[in-house]
Amino acid sequence: MGFTFQTLAISALAVTSYASPLIYPREANTSYTNSNGLTFKHFNGSLPNVTILATGGTIAGTSDDKTATAGYKSGDLGINTILSRIPDIFNVANIAAVQAHNVNSGDISSSLLLNLTHTLQTQVCDDPTMSGAVITHGTDTLEESAFFIDATVNCGKPIVFVGSMRPSTAISADGPMNLVQGVTVAADKDSRDRGALVVLNDRIVSALFATKTSANTMDTFKAYEQGSLGFIVSNKPYFYYPAAQANAKHVVDVSNVDSVPRVDILYAYEDMQVDSIYSAVKNGAKGIVIAGEGAGGVSTDFGSAINDIVAKHNIPVVLSHRTVNGEVPTADFTGESAKTKIASGMFNPQQSRILLGLLLAEKKDLTEIREVFLKATVA
Numbered sequence: 269m270g271f272t273f274q275t276l277a278i279s280a281l282a283v284t285s286y287a288s289p290l291i292y293p294r295e296a297n298t299s300y301t302n303s304n305g306l307t308f309k310h311f312n313g314s315l316p317n318v319t320i321l322a323t324g325g326t327i328a329g330t331s332d333d334k335t336a337t338a339g340y341k342s343g344d345l346g347i348n349t350i351l352s353r354i355p356d357i358f359n360v361a362n363i364a365a366v367q368a369h370n371v372n373s374g375d376i377s378s379s380l381l382l383n384l385t386h387t388l389q390t391q392v393c394d395d396p397t398m399s400g401a402v403i404t405h406g407t408d409t410l411e412e413s414a415f416f417i418d419a420t421v422n423c424g425k426p427i428v429f430v431g432s433m434r435p436s437t438a439i440s441a442d443g444p445m446n447l448v449q450g451v452t453v454a455a456d457k458d459s460r461d462r463g464a465l466v467v468l469n470d471r472i473v474s475a476l477f478a479t480k481t482s483a484n485t486m487d488t489f490k491a492y493e494q495g496s497l498g499f500i501v502s503n504k505p506y507f508y509y510p511a512a513q514a515n516a517k518h519v520v521d522v523s524n525v526d527s528v529p530r531v532d533i534l535y536a537y538e539d540m541q542v543d544s545i546y547s548a549v550k551n552g553a554k555g556i557v558i559a560g561e562g563a564g565g566v567s568t569d570f571g572s573a574i575n576d577i578v579a580k581h582n583i584p585v586v587l588s589h590r591t592v593n594g595e596v597p598t599a600d601f602t603g604e605s606a607k608t609k610i611a612s613g614m615f616n617p618q619q620s621r622i623l624l625g626l627l628l629a630e631k632k633d634l635t636e637i638r639e640v641f642l643k644a645t646v647a
Contacts, residue, residue, distance in 0.1 A: 304391045306364035316399035316455040318361040319391060320447075321384060322347035323413075324370040325406025327443035329435030337484070340435040342406060343370040350404075350436065354444045360503075361399070361455040373406025373431075376413055378528035378625065384413075385420040385522055393423035400426035400454035404447065407431040407480055407488065410466065414475035415619050418464035419626055422519045426459035429466045429475065433486045442469065442486050453505050461511040462497065472498040472505060476514050479616065481592070492593045494614060516614060516644035520626040529554035529628040531621045536560045536590065542573035549581055555624045556585045559617040564589055564596035564609075571605060578608040584628075584637050588612035588620045597647035610637060613644030 300311040306319055322328065324343025328350060331340035347365045351357060368387065369380060384403070392401045405413055414429045421427055430450035432443030450467045453459050464475035468489045477495030482488040490496070494514070498507040532553040534544050548556055556577070560566055564587035566574070574585045587596050587609050596611045612620040620641075627637050 308362040310358040318454045319364040320402045321368045322404045327432040342372045373409040381416045402450040418475040424461045427464045428454045470500045525629045528625040531555040531625045533557045557620045559590040575608045586610045588617040599647045
């Protein structure tokens with residue numbers, strides 16, 4: 269069956285009506301390249317269009333040992349090789365696969381994320397024929413990239429992050445099913461207007477609150493009280509609630525941003541020395557996040573050092589928590605601390621670092637930065 273204008277017209281209608289993400293028999297095996305240069309293999313006019321931006325990670329990892337879940341080579345396979353091993357995924361949506369990067373997630377940087385943001389804006393948000401996108405990513409820093417994209421891409425279309433805890437060569441590798449489910453969620457009309465999403469191991473969670481809870485097990489990504497949105501059974505997404513955005517979300521326009529200022533995270537502990545914060549500023553940090561004890565606690569001496577840094581350099585310092593869950597309330601900061609310290613609210617140190625960097629890129633002052641973080645604070 270050749271590609272015709274009629275096929276394209278049917279495809280456009282399919283995108284606006286959103287075909288059900290349940291697996292359908294393939295009606296066509298036609299390749300199609302759209303106006304953005306994205307090539308869809310196995311094009312079927314009755315299915316929605318989804319692009320996959322692959323960045324590497326364990327989902328693209330390999331090992332000669334099929335039982336290995338450590339010591340494998342991360343980011344070894346290209347996305348087209350991965351897709352060739354799960355042909356049923358082309359029954360879920362028309363897929364345009366792009367190898368954006370192929371790296372360990374520890375090598376993902378803000379410059380790469382800015383590039384991803386611009387790509388998503390032009391190839392997905394601005395294209396009315398696209399339903400959504402999937403980003404394959406290593407799990408170690410997936411929550412950070414997902415938080416960044418949630419703040420910078422705001423067109424209502426689902427941007428879904430997927431990864432895996434086992435390399436592609438492992439017995440019972442989790443990557444293929446996670447990728448199928450990610451494409452399914454990206455193609456589903458009920459996924460719209462929820463911000464960026466993280467889909468792994470049958471769970472759908474908000475990128476704003478997603479976190480990796482285990483270094484090793486497959487059921488690792490959760491969102492605790494704030495961000496668990498739904499689950500997947502037999503490749504059918506089920507959302508607990510109607511689409512909504514979190515009160516704590518701040519949208520950042522990065523269309524004219526070329527770089528994100530450096531923000532350092534300092535971990536609080538007993539006997540923590542004050543020279544660490546002075547060293548961070550000396551070496552170029554434009555903002556500081558403290559992974560504080562309990563609800564953002566630091567020693568008396570370190571608290572005084574924060575006051576000194578803010579007074580001398582006008583650098584924002586955000587107090588977060590090193591605990592797995594919880595809130596840093598503004599009520600804990602009184603006197604001089606109320607003027608110099610910014611409470612992270614519900615955001616953990618990683619999320620606070622990304623948000624603070626983006627706010628600095630927007631050239632927000634200390635008062636404006638404090639107001640943004642207040643949206644994530646209860647008390």
